[in-house]
Amino acid sequence: MNSVSESFSENNSIVHPEYFFIVGLSGVPYSTYYYIFLFFLYIIAVIGNSVVLFIIVVEPNLHSPKYFAMFHLALADFGETNALIPNIMKIFVFDSQYISFNACLANMFFVHFFSTMQSLTLLVLAYDRFIAICLPLRYHAIVNNTVMSVVFLVLWAFNGCLVAIVVFLIKRLSFCKTNMIPSYYCDHGPVFRLACNDVSINVFMAKLCTALYFVAPFLIIVLSYLGIFFALRKITTWEERLKALKTCVSHLLLVGSFFLPIICIYMVAFVIYLTPNARIISTSLAYAVPPMLNPIIYVLNTAEIKELIRKYIKKRSTQIESVSN
Template sequence: MQETPFCLSVGHLLPFTMSESNSTDFTNPSTFILLGIPGLEAAHVWISIPFCAIYAIAIFGNFTILFIIKREPSLHGPMYYFLCMLSVTDLVLSMSILPKMLSIFWFNSREINFSACLTQMYFILSFSAMQSGVLVAMAFDRYVAICDPLRHSTILTNPVVAKIGLTVVLRGVILVLPYAFLARRWPYCRTNIIPNTYCEHIAVVKLACADISLSSYYSLSVVSLIIGMDVFFIAMSYTQILRAIFSLPTKDARLKTFGTCGSHLCVILAFYIPHLFATLTQRFGQNVALHLRVLMANMYLLVPPMLNPIIYGAKTQQIWDRLLQLFTHKGT
């Protein structure tokens, strides 16, 4: 089924001169134009304030997590190795999106090179897939730690953790490659305007003057496969975890054991719930205002990298203790 090029629906957002200047046919645009948040251009400077705060918290928080785990030998274990992987994906996602977004908001720097746009799209998609994979790995770690604690150190050895990490990376790298290859091969015409703050996959390919069904179906298939498979494995892990917890003899033991999963559960909810709403909004929310769809598409990518270090810093006693020690020593 052929999709109508999105360029037809954004012309009313543009000044006549810009629309006219981009009306000539071209098949290999040298640049795309990122509009930012359509309809809210006058408020871009004000909107940049919370986004700048999100960026600062995400960068500082995730680098702090990496620094504490590297510095503290007692934290050199599977759970914290996976947490390091999560922090790396958070950092890459934040740095892939927010610098360009803030340049749009502050300096009206809307142009992005065609190859840079596809590169940004690739990094966002691949590291989002990696982030989901890391959450599965962390769920498996919690399952082994609670359901088979005596064998935890023999099952999740350093080589096994490294293989799991490599699998997560390769899955994200390989499955997302066709996105960029397909986006590059489509002919583009009439406009190079992207009504978003970053090169979102569906917004880019809808500018193509071709039948983009292949890109659309592949995107939907990969998202369904990755999210569906990951949510299934996480649900299976926590089903077994809850069974083990409820079999414990005392309420205190149950609460203490469940508390070791609290931070991971919060991170899972922070990742998958906004992702679900954003996906449904983009696919089926055509009656939702464009600026709300754009905001949702940004928030589901940017909020988890900010929340993850806060959640783990607050709910993981070992990290919290090391953080307090770090600032106490600096203050003395």
């Protein structure tokens, strides 16, 4: 690899590298098998989320606030998967670990933009379930497609602006030591830590985003379910309680698949020191697995979607039989 100094181009007093070198999984034993595993996760995630998006769009019966939120979660899953895994596979297939400075910032924006939208959408789904169970008589007045449209318009705009600011602040940094990113993509933290000037504003924004996108949503979701459980105690029969709780199963599984891996990584890292390879594998799984699991959870726990898939398969089978005959 060329010396770092040869890859730098200076603009006034700010020094930006022409490219970064993504270390990725180069030091992980048997990394080929892990790349193949990520490729299968990618295929399942893309197909699964595409099916969910298609079904929600074409089926009028699913044009309700709950499925409107599910549509945005599937869209965020689809976007994050395509922003993250193809770049990882490019390193494996083409042995191309170099990425230009601007392309690195673009990769950083889209990965963080879609992953944080997953957290915000899970928060909206928790709000939907809270109103449905705690205030059932006012549900249609409080939660409707118009309200959901406004909520998601605000969330997508707010999220895009905040993530853009976080990424733009990287441009004020000067990189004069190394251009090797100890991660599997252009992650915000590993990138700004390569700078040799003041990064206090970047550290602040990283902590702010962690609080806004992960800590606060998780705490609010926990509080919303405490309210739901208290509301369920007022229901007289166990059958009605289970029926109400059953409507939350899909959301609870989605919340678990998204937040639990992140919480486990931070807890393990707090107790023991994780090697760079261990951090890369654990965080990559935390990013790659939820978009693959979410559409499976939709299908297995949503009677309407399962029934639509059965009807479609039966219709296709009938068409094939009629053509063959």
